[in-house]
Amino acid sequence: MRFVTLAAIATAALVQPAFARDVSVAVTAIVEHPALDAVRDGVKEALAEAGFKEGEGLTFTYQSAQGNPGTAAQIARQFVGEGPDVIVPISTPSAQAVVSATRDIPVVFSAVTDPVGAQLVKDMEKPGGNVTGLSDLSPVGDHVALIKEIVPSVKTIGVLFNPGETNSVTLVDLLKKRSAEAGIAVVESAATRSSEVQNAARALVGRVDAIYVPTDNTIVSALESAIGVAQESKIPLFTADTDSVARGAIAALGFNYFDVGKQTGAVVVKILNGEKPADIPVAVATGTDLVVNTGAAKKIGLDLPKAVLDRASKVIE
Missing domain, CATH: 3.40.50.2300 (Response regulator)
Known part of the structure; x- marks a missing residue:
């Protein structure tokens, strides 16, 4: 199986949005700790570098499940009800909750060890459906x-x-x-x-x-x-x-998880600019x-x- 390299997606963070419009990105994590917080901050930074800035057309929402899978499911349902342009679940439990809650809203997961084993996607290179993202499988x-x-x-x-x-x-x-x-x-x-x-x-x-x-x-x-x-x-x-x-x-x-967040944000930018999650291979983080x-x-x-x-x-x- 050939995984997409991050170099292929990194430039997306530099691409300016095709036209000015209001967009919304909802981010959630299973718990707050430095690595997952860094992913969240990296996503926001990548969006800003691409011209999607909070308060200037971007609504950026974040919620933590505080370590509770039940809360993760509630947050997922809430986000789906609000209908953002993209949902970014950070960590496997949050990604599983979000993917179970929607088949329509684009989902870009991050910091997920085994996306196939977690049943988030069937194939890394051809994820299909509304889901793609970034794996952080440890060496x-x-x-x-x-x-x-x-x-x-x-x-x-x-x-x-x-x-x-x-x-x-x-x-x-x-x-x-x-x-x-x-x-x-x-x-x-x-x-x-x-x-x-x-x-x-x-x-x-x-x-x-x-x-x-x-x-x-x-x-x-x-x-x-x-x-x-x-x-x-x-x-x-x-x-x-x-x-x-x-x-x-x-x-x-x-991994430097702020960089992982920026790499994830690059994928979000591609979707905000019109690409479909189904057509974006799941990337595997590189660089340790x-x-x-x-x-x-x-x-x-x-x-x-x-x-x-x-x-x-x-x-x-």
Whole structure:
């Protein structure tokens, strides 16, 4: 299967609207945390660069479901009732809610790990219908390699995730596969809501050499709970989300989610300028940043390898 490259859509953000008119874009996310907020802000920036500016013909609406799938469904129904020109759901749960609510309004999802597995589209290259968007499938194999480089003695990785998030199930399956190839075992610990994250992290203490947090919205929304447990237990915690490193993770190799938002916004611009979602292939995000936190490493007595520091896009002290 051939995925469209982002270069093919990036120029859309620079295309001015064909004619002046009022348009409306409704954006929703399953929860508020730095990565998803950055996607939202990137979408708005891309729209502004293309001439669709809030207060100057653009109505830009945003709502968070605060981690509640039921609320996500309510927001989806509300947006459909309001009839915006485009709906932009950020994250898999929000995208599933919106796609279930409309067959007519154009939908451009973002930060969705596995659009086909989540049943948002049947084919990445030919999505058909009213839905297209951007996938942020993590380079999980590279994550395992990074963990092994920083913690050479690692034999077991603990993964925190919400089994109710389709995206997380996909990523955990990938983690198991890539870890097995590297001779590393994986221990799962589940949390279905943010209040359960701390106990899920505690369940890994004494059982794992490192903790890994994928792009799971439930876990990331309560990341400090897991980081507190990891630091107290001197266990290095790694994430797939680079915005989480500033919150106390040791390192992350992932996307700049503001850029992901701009790439998503480029697709929205194409639709506002007359293209059909059915004709726009689902794009897969490219470009990864390596962010490390030397301060967090020092707290658990871990020295980061010079090779890692030398190639880091950003070092947080």
